[in-house]
Amino acid sequence: MDVASNLHNIETRINEAAERAGRNPGDIKIIAVTKYVTAARAKEAYEAGIRNLGENRSEGILAKREFFDEQPIWHFIGSLQTRKVKSIIDKVNIIHSLDRISLAEEIQKRAENPVECLVQVNVSGEDTKHGITPQETIEFVKQLANFDKIRIIGLMTMAPLTDNHDVIRQCFKDLKNLQVQIQNLLLPYAPCRELSMGMSNDFEIAVEEGSTMVRIGTALVGNE
Numbered sequence: 001m002d003v004a005s006n007l008h009n010i011e012t013r014i015n016e017a018a019e020r021a022g023r024n025p026g027d028i029k030i031i032a033v034t035k036y037v038t039a040a041r042a043k044e045a046y047e048a049g050i051r052n053l054g055e056n057r058s059e060g061i062l063a064k065r066e067f068f069d070e071q072p073i074w075h076f077i078g079s080l081q082t083r084k085v086k087s088i089i090d091k092v093n094i095i096h097s098l099d100r101i102s103l104a105e106e107i108q109k110r111a112e113n114p115v116e117c118l119v120q121v122n123v124s125g126e127d128t129k130h131g132i133t134p135q136e137t138i139e140f141v142k143q144l145a146n147f148d149k150i151r152i153i154g155l156m157t158m159a160p161l162t163d164n165h166d167v168i169r170q171c172f173k174d175l176k177n178l179q180v181q182i183q184n185l186l187l188p189y190a191p192c193r194e195l196s197m198g199m200s201n202d203f204e205i206a207v208e209e210g211s212t213m214v215r216i217g218t219a220l221v222g223n224e
């Protein structure tokens with residue numbers, strides 16, 4: 001399917017999910033995850049009107065950037081190795097995977113201007129998932145007070161791979177709950193307005209539970 005048709009379908013489903021939850025669909029950004037597809041397909045997404053693209057490897061962003069005259073907003077959504085920070089720091093707009101102080105230190109060292117970051121939280125506790133534990137999250141955010149190159153704009157999580165919608169929903173509710181706790185701290189460097197949650201198989205649940213950024217690959221641009 002062409003990206004424009006997929007986008008139309010996804011927007012309809014987001015609008016319906018937002019309506020069920022009494023939310024404004026305009027508060028939900030679609031990030032097209034282009035990690036599986038060619039630069040040409042990523043460009044098709046841009047031409048269909050999508051301005052936010054997500055990649056999970058530094059090589060993916062660096063290679064795809066070459067194909068754009070006007071750059072989209074690049075989201076780094078994968079686990080970020082400390083040694084890769086230098087090569088991408090001025091080429092990404094938002095990092096969704098801040099999950100350790102050593103990474104924050106490297107961003108602080110390499111960034112010229114403050115970088116918008118989301119803290120990745122491993123809500124489900126699966127070993128295979130990156131991110132810090134929910135119990136550590138508040139303390140982690142507090143520890144970033146002196147990192148003037150880091151702005152905590154939100155939290156990110158990946159739901160477990162399961163067909164059990166209750167389990168997925170609970171994961172998103174837990175992230176929302178953490179977000180509220182962080183917002184209540186009123187930290188100037190951590191407004192924490194964004195919730196990056198929801199992928200091809202669970203974005204409607206995520207929207208119902210307060211997502212402001214859905215990261216969609218397979219259902220939007222495909223996976224081959």
Ligand SMILES: *Cc1c(COP(=O)(O)O)cnc(C)c1O
Nearest residue numbers: 033056077199200215216217218
């Ligand atoms: C691959 C990936 C996605 C997109 O997954 P789909 O199921 O293809 O929509 C979203 N978020 C992260 C962090 C990913 O690595």
